[in-house]
Amino acid sequence: MxxxxxxxxxxxxxxxxxxxxxxxxxxxxxxxxxxxxxxxxxxxxxxxxSPLFYALGALTSCNQVTAQLVAKDLGITLGRFEFEVQGDLDTAVLVGGADGNANFDRVTVTATIESDASPEDFARLESETDRRCPVSQLFRRSGLELATTWSQAPLHATV
CATH class of the missing domain: 2.20.25 (N-terminal domain of TfIIb)
Known part of the structure; x- marks a missing residue:
């Protein structure tokens, strides 16, 4: 079977x-x-x-894709996204072969997103995006410390 x-x-x-x-x-x-x-x-x-930069880039771009799907479900409009992500990697395992975990110790994501959402809906957008984003979950479930800060900016009309 x-x-x-x-x-x-x-x-x-x-x-x-x-x-x-x-x-x-x-x-x-x-x-x-x-x-x-x-x-x-x-x-x-x-x-x-480096593959590590691609991993961090995958995190931001997957958040943007997922946020668009979540925004559609919430009935809100999103505009421009700006992300900065930093991964803190202790290279002792990777380079020196030390015992331990070769993963990032901490990854910090800062995002500014243009949106017409209410503060409550924007908070829901952030939490649902984190929950539904495959790459966020990959990072989060790996055991590293993942810290995210999302800020809302006014939605600007597109030309």
Whole structure:
């Protein structure tokens, strides 16, 4: 008896190849391609963003996508997003092979979002986005300290 996957499950596939610490990645069946490298201290040439930067970028962009879905459910309009994210990484495990956890110790996300939401709906937008965002949950469930601060800005008319 085979188990059928849920109809709501969507597989996300990325393929990569490379040498040293540099890698070229692509999404099969699409034109989407990107590269990774590392700082020279980690053996790279710093010719492309580090995988750690992509991980932090995935956090902000997934929050923006999820926020749009949540806003639609709440009946509010969102405009421009501005994010800053910082990941504090103790490199003793990664570089030196020390015992411990190679994960970020702490990740801080600061977001300013244009919205027409009431203060109550904006708070709901933030909490529901955190709950529903796959990348936020990946970070949160990894055990690192994830701190988020969202601020609302007035919604500006688009030209």
């Amino acid at each position: 085979s188990i059928r996957p849920k109809e709501t499950v969507v597989p996300f596939v990325v393929r990569g190849e490379g040498t040293g610490v540099a890698q070229q990645l692509h999404v099969p069946g699409s034109q989407h391609r990107f590269e990774t490298d590392a700082y020279p201290a980690f053996g790279g040439q710093d010719a492309a963003p």
